[in-house]
Amino acid sequence: MDNIFQDFTAESELFKDKEVLHPTYNSTYLPHRTKQIKILAAALSPALKGEKPSNVFIHGGQGIGKTATVKYVCTELEAMCKKIGRKCTIVYINGEIFDTQYRVFAYLARVFNKRVPMIGWPTDMVYSEFKAAIDTEERCVIVIIDDADKLAHKGDEALYILSRINSELTNAKLSVVCISGDSAFMELQEPEVRSALCEKEILFLPYDTYQLIDILEDRAKKAFNASQLGDAVIPLCAEFAVQEQGDVRYALDLLRVAAEIADRTKSKKLTQEHVRLAKEQIEEHWIAEVVNTLPLQSKILLNAIIILIKATAKRYLFSGEVYATYQKICAELSIEALTQRRVTDLISELDILGLLTAKVINRGRYGRTKEISLIVPVESIQLALTGETTLEPAASIKVESESGIVWG
DNA sequence: CTTCCACGGGAACACTGGGGTG
DNA sequence: CACCCCAGTGTTCCCGTGGAAG
Known part of the structure; x- marks a missing residue:
């Protein structure tokens, strides 16, 4: 054997x-990004003289070298600072992981050896800890916030606070480098925050x-x-x-x-x-x-959508019929159905994930609705859902065109 | 001009998992 | 130990609103 x-x-x-070939591999070979590297290096160079570097806003699509460029430039800067004996600390924060105000400051405080729990304290206390930690000596701190747009909806307060922290510091100087895949995100910030964080703006165009x-x-x-x-x-x-x-x-x-x-x-x-x-x-x-990492309710919703698509052979579904089917499935599974309001949000989340598109349309006399269509093969989703044993009873549900639902 | 449906913003709530204090 | 404080998450409730069909 x-x-x-x-x-x-x-x-x-x-x-x-x-x-x-792995996504985590840090390449220092960055062709076609020399212009961006130069601008960023110039923006951060004041750190070498003990002055405050500019706050930089970097934006452009996914996987086109934003993070790699920033990491490369920062490593170089750190090395040079060390060589000439300047204190310069670079902190990299991924906004997708540290996505709330509290988590950002707790992490920052921890980087500077403060003992702060990842949960539990009032936020302003965590913030003061961090501030006190960096202000103990003359130094330059550069905070890189990657995927800043992910942080934005729940923790944009953090950006606001960071943008004005320097007025509360006497010894240290802090700059922020925001990286965002979504160019519009900065427009949504308060004007003062925007102008503070966009001292330099660098745009990355797709390759x-x-x-x-x-x-x-x-x-x-x-x-x-x-x-x-x-x-x-x-x-x-x-x-x-x-x-x-x-x-x-x-x-x-x-x-x-x-x-x-x-x-x-x-x-x-x-x-x-x-x-x-x-x-x-x-x-x-x-x-x-x-699909597998989706919460159960979203899986049920997705299940409702594929059942409807298969039964009606329609390209588009309306939110009303989807919700009705969703409710039937929940009943069948003895799971409490969420409200329509919530389901609207779940549909939007599936849209953002890229499994479907949901466009708001007005059907005149027949009201307002979302026009939903899958943008991945039905079979693929069905395949992905088969592992979900909770959903098995739902497989027997049959749908009759517009009129409603019949049990099979 | 009315009517219809559900979108989507906002408040409020329940819960969770951690804190500190007496 | 009991007790209250705090941030964060997921949800419900309430409601004003869009805009084309009728």
Whole structure:
């Protein structure tokens, strides 16, 4: 009997260093971003003279090098400060994880060795702890807030406070670098906050096909044994990524997954066909991942939507019918149904996640509603939902066009 | 001009999981 | 220990509102 790990022991013929293709890999090779690097470096350079760097607002689409650029410039700055003996601390905060005012300041305080619980204290107390911690000596603190838009709706108070903290500091100086995938987010801030945080503004434009090819070729050189890489594989990845707004991460994922497929099937060469397969697999995985991490109520809602779509064969659904079906399913499962108000929000969340689109329309005499349509295959969602045992009884629910619901 | 439906903002509430104090 | 304070989350309740069909 073979050992179950037998298949995994073989050295890959294709990969030299797979890490390079991973999204967490920090590349210092940032072609086509020299302009942005220069502007950012100039904005932060006052730190070298013990002056306060400008607050910077960086925006542009997903996976086009914003974070990588900032991290690169900051590492360089830190190194230079060390060399010339300046105190400069750079704190990186991901607004998706630290998404409330309290969490941001608690984390910041902890970075400066204050013992602050991650929950429990009044926020202003946490804030004073942080302030006291940094103001003990002359130093420069640069706070990078990545995905600042994620923080914005629940914790935008934090941005406001950070934008004016310097007036309360005597020794230290603090600057904020906001990174946002959503360019509109800063417009929603109060005018004073906006002008304070946007002393410098840097826009990242999506990469075009040729720039993507550059980046991918560099990584591929490090990741693969060159002879195994088929022609036009990289251009194809680049092309697909351009369709995803020039997302490098997506392009690298494609390349990595394609290579894994080639590896698994023991192919001699990495081909375009592998890339196409990878594209499908990534999409499928993504849907499964998103659907599975949804709260139960959203899964029920999604279930209602696919049942309706399959039963009526309509391209668009209206919120009224979706809610009615949702209620029936809840009844069947003996789960308390949420109110329509709440379900409206859940639908909007599914929209943001990218599983469906929901457009508000007015049907005149027939009122206001949301026009809902899935933007991923019904089968994929159904597949992803099959694991959910709670939903199993719902599978028997049948729907008759407009008139209502019949039990099957 | 009315009517209709549900959108979506806002307040208020219940709960949770942590604090500090007497 | 009991007790109240605090931030945060998910929800309900209330309600003003859009805008084309009738």
